[in-house]
Amino acid sequence: MAEHDMPAGEWLDQHRGETVVVKFGGNAMVDDALSRAFAEDIVALQQAGLRPIVTHGGGPQISAELVARGIPSEFRGGLRVTSPDAAVVVRDVLARLGTELAAQLRAAGGDAIALAAEPPSQGGALFAGRRIGTVVNGQPVDLGWAGEATTVDAASIAAVLDSGRIPVVSAIGIEEGTGDLLNINADSAAGSLAVAVQADWLLLLTDVAGLYRDWPNRDSLVTTIDTVELTGLLPSLEAGMIPKMTACLSAVEGGVGHAAIVDGRIPHTLLAEPFGTSGTTVTRLAEGTAP
Numbered sequence: 001m002a003e004h005d006m007p008a009g010e011w012l013d014q015h016r017g018e019t020v021v022v023k024f025g026g027n028a029m030v031d032d033a034l035s036r037a038f039a040e041d042i043v044a045l046q047q048a049g050l051r052p053i054v055t056h057g058g059g060p061q062i063s064a065e066l067v068a069r070g071i072p073s074e075f076r077g078g079l080r081v082t083s084p085d086a087a088v089v090v091r092d093v094l095a096r097l098g099t100e101l102a103a104q105l106r107a108a109g110g111d112a113i114a115l116a117a118e119p120p121s122q123g124g125a126l127f128a129g130r131r132i133g134t135v136v137n138g139q140p141v142d143l144g145w146a147g148e149a150t151t152v153d154a155a156s157i158a159a160v161l162d163s164g165r166i167p168v169v170s171a172i173g174i175e176e177g178t179g180d181l182l183n184i185n186a187d188s189a190a191g192s193l194a195v196a197v198q199a200d201w202l203l204l205l206t207d208v209a210g211l212y213r214d215w216p217n218r219d220s221l222v223t224t225i226d227t228v229e230l231t232g233l234l235p236s237l238e239a240g241m242i243p244k245m246t247a248c249l250s251a252v253e254g255g256v257g258h259a260a261i262v263d264g265r266i267p268h269t270l271l272a273e274p275f276g277t278s279g280t281t282v283t284r285l286a287e288g289t290a291p
């Protein structure tokens with residue numbers, strides 16, 4: 001039987017024990033009903049025997065707080081140019097959102113725990129990383145204290161999973177060498193985390209139906225794309241889709257079973273089987289297959 005023809009429940013049953021990294025985007029998080037449905041779905045996945053790890057963003061909430069505190073910031077190439085003052089705001093807003101999300105998961109019946117920059121068990125950072133720049137229109141751009149993860153404390157996350165709890169991970173990092181706060185894009189952090197735990201699935205929930213090849217042409221939605229084609233398409237992508245698709249690409253190349261962008265505006269989208277049905281799935285090109 002094809003995977004999509006299976007009766008509801010049977011598909012999930014066949015995927016018991018699999019680790020699913022789910023990233024909840026800041027844009028989808030602003031809707032209470034969607035947040036509640038998201039929490040219910042995560043708990044349902046755990047009850048079905050899967051191992052969900054929740055990561056979250058908070059871009060709109062961070063922007064609002066920066067404006068309120070009069071701290072300037074802008075996005076370049078989909079990433080926030082981050083001053084040390086802005087990084088403190090990023091840490092505080094993400095910590096608040098992670099705590100709220102964990103509370104929402106507990107209200108839905110799950111035993112969730114929010115993990116912030118420094119898990120007390122380790123006295124260290126969940127994400128250690130380095131600062132990165134980007135290139136916009138051929139010009140190098142300094143992003144300040146925006147960065148990427150170089151190491152992820154997968155052991156702390158696995159310990160939470162093994163204890164039957166749901167880890168809720170905020171994407172704040174610590175810069176290697178200096179110990180400075182590092183603002184890691186949440187999609188990028190989710191991808192690094194998925195590789196570190198060798199997840200079976202990386203699901204990035206967002207506020208759009210998936211990747212559009214020719215954005216904003218609504219007829220250009222992509223349902224599946226392989227890593228070779230995606231590598232070719234990446235330089236033409238804009239804004240938030242750049243870190244999202246880069247994360248999917250490096251996850252699949254790094255050994256994650258499946259990566260998908262999922263339409264987080266659809267209530268209970270996470271229970272649509274197989275995962276990724278309502279969005280764009282990135283597939284690994286089989287070895288020896290011509291592009």
Ligand SMILES: Nc1ncnc2c1ncn2[C@@H]1O[C@H](COP(=O)(O)OP(=O)(O)O)[C@@H](O)[C@H]1O
Nearest residue numbers: 025026027206207208210211212215238240241
């Ligand atoms: N090619 C594209 N396909 C889909 N969305 C795109 C594309 N290019 C830019 N976007 C924009 O990216 C947004 C999603 O990224 P982002 O705002 O960072 O979301 P999130 O908060 O979920 O991480 C979409 O709402 C859309 O406006």
Ligand SMILES: CC(=O)N[C@@H](CCC(=O)OP(=O)(O)O)C(=O)O
Nearest residue numbers: 026057058059079080146185186
């Ligand atoms: C470097 C960088 O851009 N960091 C992001 C972190 C939050 C995030 O990624 O949130 P979303 O998933 O809601 O976009 C930021 O400062 O907005």
